[in-house]
Structure formats: structure tokens, C-alpha cells
Amino acid sequence: MNRKKHRKLPTIDNIIGNFAGKPLRVVLIVISMILILFPVYWLITSSFKVKADYLASPPVLIPSQLTLDSYESVFGKDQLVTHFLNTFIVAAVSTIISVLLGSMAAYSVARGAIGKKARKYFGLWFMIQKMYPAIATAIPVYLVMRTLHLIDTKTALVIMNTSFNLPLVIWLMMGFFEQLPNELEESAMLDGCGFTKRFFYIIFPITKPGIIASGILAFIGAWNEFLFAVILSVNKSKTLPVVIAGFITDRGLEWGPMAVTAVITLVPVLLIVWAAQKNFVQGLAMGAVKG
């Protein structure tokens, strides 16, 4: 039924996009948008609702009055600023370390002179490392951190998040490095540019999209990380996800303040991702599509 159109403009957009006909395509997309956006709307409005509204039964679809009560209560007594800064510092530091070390390791595995065998086994190691469950090391890490008196410190969280993020960054960056044309390095080599110099002056700058994508993924991973944050922090080093979970376990149904914390957790990463959407989406797809 779409054949006439195809003859005129046979692009992928038309062939695949209108696969089941244009009306169905529109319906599908509209429904998916509603399903995604409604919970987000609910979260945001809940954060501005008065207590009577967010606990009302039946629920209040469109709040009659908006208030900053929940925001005030969270920022006032709950040290939310501290938790926010904790989360930011942990995520930022671990991202910087894992992007730097990870892209170096990835470059070495993808392009370095380490031999075929080492290349294969390191590739496999990092792959499996990326897959394995964090819970497997939770108890030993807890015991070691307790012995080292690192419980409830940001250092412990930075270390663990870097450990999770390194394999992820390596995996992504290897894909980017493997795509680079050999000629680039060869001409640099002819100019007498050594391995280290080549990496920092030539390769690193031109793989900026990859660096941005893996940096954002690492940042989000650490920003949202919950398991180790809840095990390794008591109060001082609590991060936002731990605070959110705390609303359920400690204090019952304080949906308003909970929604505020969730909104504050979501907005910064959302802005970052939207600002770098092209690179981010490309990076996401990298692992599965290109290599």
C-alpha cells in the first residue's frame, strides 16, 4: 500500500519507518511518548504538590495549588546540599579517573604493541569484568573498607565507582580506536612521534566524541549507583540514590520530599545528556552496532 510512495522516495525512513503504515507508526509513537512522559509528569507535579494532594485518594491529577513546601523541607532539614555535593564529587572524580585510565588501556589493547595473545585476553577480561555482578564483591569490599576505616567516606565510593566504570570506558573506547585509520598513526610515527605522544597529542583529541560519550555514561553510572553507596555509607558520604531509597525504608510515604529528591537527581544528568545527545546516542550504539 505504500508502494507508490516508495518509488518516489525510497529512503530508509520510508521503508522501515512506515513499515506497518503511517497511521500505525504515529499511534505507536504517540502511545510510547505518553507512557514515558506521564510518569515523569507525575514525578514533577508530585514534587510541587501540597501534602494533602500527594496523599489524596483518589489522586489529584492536576494539582490545584503548587507549593515549594517539599523543596523547603528537603533542603532545610535533610542536608540535601551535602548529599548532592557527595554525589557530584564521587561521580565527577571517578569519571575523570576512569576516562583517563580507561582510554589509555583501551588504546593499548586496540592499537598498542602488546601482541596478539595479550590483546585477546585483555579484551576478554575487560568484557567479563563489565558483565559481572557488583554484588559478588560487596561483602569483601565492605570488610576491607571497614578494616581501612574508609566506611562513610567519598574515597571508598570513588574507588568502587571507578572500578565499575573502567571496563565500560575501555569497552566503548576500544570501538572508537579500532575505527581510526592506520595512516594517521603511521604518518605520526614517520615524524618520530612515540606511542605516548601519539596518544595524547593526536589520538585523544580526535576521539573526542568517544571520550564525551564514555564520560557521560561513566558519570551517569556513578551518579545513579546504589548498591555500594548504600553499603559503604552511613551518613556523611550518602549519595542521592541512597537518600531516595531512604524515604521508603525509614520514613514511610513521604511522596513529596521523595519526588523532590528524585527530580533533583534526574535534572542534572538529563541536561548533560541532552546537551551532548548526538555523541551520547552514538556512544550508546557503538558497542552493539559497530563492533
Add this chain to the structure above:
Amino acid sequence: MAKMKRTKSAAPVIRKSRGDKFASWMFLVPTMIFLGITALLPLLYSLYLSFFKLKLNLPNATPEFIGLGNYIKMFSDPTLLTSTGNTLLFAVVSVALEVVIGLFLAMALCSDKMWARICTSIFLIPMIMAPVAVGTLWRMMLDSSTGIINYFLSFFGIPSITWLSSPNTAMISVILVNVWQLVPWVTIICAAGLKALPADCLEAATVDGASNGQIFRKIVLPMMSPVLTVVVMLRFVDAFKVFDTVYVMTNGGPGSATEMLPNYIYKQGLKFFDAGYSASLAIIFVVVMTVVTMGFLRLRDRMEENL
């Protein structure tokens, strides 16, 4: 991921110098040391602990060697059996739903126009939301008395459902929340894969009068199969590791209706303080996950060869 084929295709003209070799290894050393200390050593420590009885809540408890005691205990642990079953059910059902819905949405979204970019921006929201936040948000919406979901259902005359406090609906809820969060991820990756399909091949097929069904079965599915395999692998492994959402939504309850392996390992270690048993569970878990990963990798390599 690691694809070694590409590097051998164009051999470097200049042989790499000895300095290169040294520098290459130096580039790897920091990561090796870091991962060795923070990932491999704890794993070995887990292995070691798994042969001991160690109660974490006693301040000066010393580990007591019990050989394979912890591993033997697994055979008489009904909750372990339940949580293994639950994890499998959860992983299979949610991944299946995510991949099917994700692929169709990706096809609908396969466009370079402005509206597709905006839709992508919106699709990014659930997947970058903290899983803990997603879990709590849905817990709020699924609440049996103040929740919006029951309110909507009441329009259709459906009586109030206690989503998270009845065993069956609790499992359904946990699965649906995972689907809500991760369909967008599958969609975005599949959309990238679809855009990378060779356009001339599809055009030729349409010009030759292939039906939509034929195009889907004979071109899109086979060409997307390597991508889909990776997507299934990543999602499956990830679904097995599910912790955050379960922890905030049901914490394994009611009873052990939504108890999953990671949550169970966590509880054994940090709620019941049985570090040894928790460690032995973790070790078995890692072994299984490694086998699954290797299996998927082999499958993917074979698929790429067939293309």
C-alpha cells in the same frame, strides 16, 4: 566490543619500535593494578570466604573453616531455589518484552527528521533515571489507595489492585517497571542499527516489489541479528543483576515472591550477616554469569561469520 579482525586487515607499514612496546604496556599497567585490587582481589576474597563461616554482626568474629559447608547448604535452601526461579522468570520475560517492543519502536522511530530527534530526547529520560528513583516513582504510582494507576483502572471498572502486596502482581509490577525503564535503551540502539543498514539493499527490494513482511523477515531481521544478539546479551546479563528497583519496590516481598538473586545475596550478607554463605552464593552467581557471557559471545561471533 573487542573486534580483532579489523586490526589485521591493514598491517602497519612501520614495525612498532621497542619503545612502543614498553609504552603500550605502561598504558595498561594502571588499569591492571586498579582492577586487580578493586575487582579481582575482592572476588578472590569472596572465594576464600565461601569456605568459611563468618558472622558479620559479631564484632570480633573469626572465620571458621567449614570446607564446602556453604555450598552444601545451598541444596537445602528453598529461598535460593525460589529466587533463582524468580530471577530467570524476570530476566526472560522482561528481556523478551523489551527486545520485541524496542525493535518495533525503533522501526517507527527510524528517521533523521526533527521529530525523531525530539522523541529520542524523551526516550532518554527513563534510561538515565536512577533505578532507585524509577522504583520509588512507580511504587508511588502503584500504591493501592493513593496510586494513579488504580485510579485510571477504576475508569474501566477495574477494582483496586494491591500491586506490590500480592505475589503475582508484585512480579508483574517489577517486570513492567524494568520494561518501562529499558525499552528506550533497546529502541535507541536498534534505531542506530537500522540506520546503519545498507539503503541500496532495501531500495532494491522495494523496487523488486518485495512485501513489507518479506523485507522484515528476509532483510531487516537477518541483518539486525548481530545487533539484536548483543542487545539480548547485555540486557539479559543486566536483568540478572537487577537490584536497585527490586530493593525499593518490594525488597523481595511479599514473602519471597519477587526475591531475586542479587537481593538475596545482599540480604544473606548484610541483613542476616552470614558473610560466608553470601560469598559462596556470589561465587556461583559469577561463574554462571561468566558462562552465559561466553556463550553469547560465541553465538555473536558465529552470527557475524554467517552474514
